[in-house]
Amino acid sequence: MIRVLFGCLLLVSVFPLAAQQEPDASIAWYESFFQAGKRRPIEKELEQATAKLRQAQAQNDKPAEAKALKEIGLIHLTRAHTYEVALGLFIRSLAIEDSLDLKREQIFSNLALAEAFEAVENHIKSAERLKRAFAISEEFHDPHYYVLILNKLGRVNASLGETEEAFENYELVLKYEEPLDQPQVEAEALFNLGHLYTQQGKYTEALSHHKRALALRRAIHDRKNEAVSLNDIGELYHLMKNDAKALANHIVALEIRQELKDKQGIAESYNNIGVLYFGKKNYSRAIANLKLALDAGKGLQDQQQMRRSYEYLSYSYKELRDYKNALDSKEQYLVSNDFILNAENERELLEKENRYELGKSEAKIDKLETDRIQREKEIEAQKKFRNVLFVLIALSLVIVVLVTYLYIVKKRSNQVLQEANDKVQLQNVALQDLNATKDKFFSIISHDLRGPLNSLTSFSGLLINHTDSLSKEEIKMLAQDLDKSLKNLFALLENLLEWSRSQTGQIEFRSDKFDLATLLEENKELLKAQANNKKITIENTCHQEQPIYAHRNSVNTVVRNLISNAIKFTPEGGTITLGIKPQQDHVVVSIADNGVGMSKDIVAKLFRIDTKHTTKGTANEKGTGLGLILCKEFIEKNGGRIWVESEEGKGSVFLFTLPVSKN
Template structure:
């Protein structure tokens, strides 16, 4: 009985410690964004803070470690150690998190957060004296400061630490203080934890009459929340109380409720849980029957007991066999699926590298031959030829740069390191910005360009990836459009979507190659007119980025009649 109570106390201690910063993180996030701008020359620090705010703990650990490998001032080092300590703690690696937090200097701006986290780690590891010391440091902070934590939760955790140490007097004081503060804040989830902790305090002292009302309040309050962990814990406490009061009917109800919540959280074997509960209940019933019928028929009672235990054992064995069989089947399916995906990715990677290396070699060879001609023309002072060759070299360099840039973005997409942040984007301005960079190329080919996107349209998309898509489409349109042709970008809107249309009157795309470009998985290479080359990587990158933005991407083209690319994006509604 007491061991179950202590289990409940330990669980609630961990739960409320995790609520310390659940409500107010905006202040820290704002400061981190300022620091990222202040140290924008440190790319690893910038990425580490972005991934930290996005709660991507693995990437945060990678980039903070890369930053720490460089020469840093104390402030950057403190922030990087804070990122790592918080990430380790959220991944359940308390020992590594504690080492990182203890490395932070006393001049760190958010040093009080470090003390709070060290207190949480000590509480989770059962080092209660150390936890009290850390939490009391927080209690001594000046009242005039602005701190993003709940003091009621801090008092609650101090009280829990004293409760674990069987110091009931101090536990009563701090738990009561914490309860008063949490009640004033009307925080339902924290109040449930406070009710349960006070109940356990009285229960540990065998003051059942005082404890049971608090258990009951915690149970009733948990019905108003969506937190299955609290529902499970309160149901367990009520079951223990009912069992001690010999109220086995209600005890069974609470036990079943507890088991249901536990199974929903931990995916445990439900057959074992129900069988165990039925066993306990039936054993109790059989013991009563034995007391009544013992004098009449001891042999029959022994047979019944033997049959009962055999049935339970068979049920347990059967349930365990089914569970392990399903787990093995599930694991085999996952392994097979991952193997197939890996084979597909390796095939795509090998094909892509083969194509890219071939095109890069061709570009470098063309640049080498052109440079030889350039030297010859320079010696002969043929300035007209020099001008043509320089423009030709520039075209080759731009093509190679675009190929490498697309390859970089493709690699970031494949490794899930490309950061997406969807927001409201003014479509006309984005098109105008991207087109401005291509004005010299369009002027050189005497191409007529029109931005006909209505200025009233806003789309919900990631701005950086949308610019990459537009750059690829404009670059292709200019490359495969003849002199004095035209390029037009327009947009149409429907109820929930906006369709961006990029159209050119260029050489178009052959039917068989168009099928490849509209394919979801193929990466191909092609040679069109005038020996212009491409890998198809740019279009695949565009398709992937538009899909990441919850949009659709489709190409329409006819040879010698131009190309039309349609991009469907989510429209920003007026009320948003």
């Protein structure tokens, strides 16, 4: 059992021990009952604790009731030494805590029970309670609990003769104490280890541990325990036959005890010094120190120290041949010895009575333990049932999720399949539209190319066959017509090339920032000569910069086409007006003329490749048929839209929008 306990200890050690820097306040409360010092009369303490108990019972505050019961029990244990009463109170407290599953409180109830059993020298039962306390404390991973319990368990194991287990207890105390930085706890563990090594005759190891304990007690100015360490070091040196060092340590211990007015400690130190002088056959100094020890012992009625003083006084007087004082001392020694024996007999009788009475209470503890084990079994069974139930619920949920998932997957697959079918149908429709567009496109090309080419053929034929019969003016007129046909053919091919590049994705419509007003002005200057031939005025009303984000070349093509169309359909002496109107996130560009205008039917057919419509200009100029289609394509690729407002005989206004920001 003990091996398993310490195996668990080693597993616990992997947790970060310094996680709790501050000890539980309950530890200080519990240990305050075992600390020496001035305290109020026991009647007052019992009265106050009983008042707490009554208040808790009146308020039905079970945790407070358990704590009050424990407090009364600790007063009976440490002050009144009525162990049976204390044990009964601890059992009642533990029963309440067990029923409420108050784990931390159970630790201290078990510690208190262990102290009560140890007080009547039932070390086996004490060890059982301490192990139970430790098992509960493992749930909290708090090293403050570990060092408290293990220090007490080491002491009990030492009393049981379980030296190896006691060593393990104290070594673990040192291990768990290290991150807590509690020198007093470390000093106590080292002091106890020193005693264990002394019992084994390992004086060197014992001396090393006692000196480390002494250094710690000096560092924290624990003067009383410093004197205790010096006294034990002196005794250890005496065992090692080094009486000089033994005497030096006892003298320092005596000085501290005199400073603290510790009469019991003073009696012990004087006796130890007297014994050392007796061993050195310095009987006079031995007697002097033994008498001082006797005076201190008499003041406290400490029969143990008085007996030791009388014993060595008798030996010393005998060696000095002072037989009268030797005999008197011997008689006093026998009196003290009888007193001690009678006291021990009475104590043993009382302890037997206490053990008998406590034996009755042990049945209650055993029943409490049995109930606890049975309750734990029931809880474990409930946990197993709950776990099985959770597994079944989890499996049901998994099945539901799987069915739902399969349904969703099937539905999604059907949806994907439907979308694919719809996409295929749309693609088929698009392909049909593309084929129709291609047919229309080739129809336009064939029609529009045939006209300029026929004209070129006719004009060239006239020039070849009738050069001699044509006048100079007729030749000039034919050359002008030939030039018009060539320009018309060039415009057609240029638009055709641009449209083809757009359709095949060879034009990357990347937006760049540029000034739209400058672009309008450049196209005005470019087409000015063409307009002057028809005495047409081009006015640019934009005199301020207008930055936009668009593909400059495509916008330039649109503006050039629209101005060319306006020149074509504006009579001599007409006016073409270029304008820009800024809006919130775009600009509206307008190219207006006061030309022939268009009917609503003609407007509806513009910008469409599936309807072929061309109109001759005011000077019989022919259209290419692709210009407006190309304009619509380019404007939409730049994120804008294009439309026309027109009325027959009043001219037309072509408008399109372009974004002013990159987004």
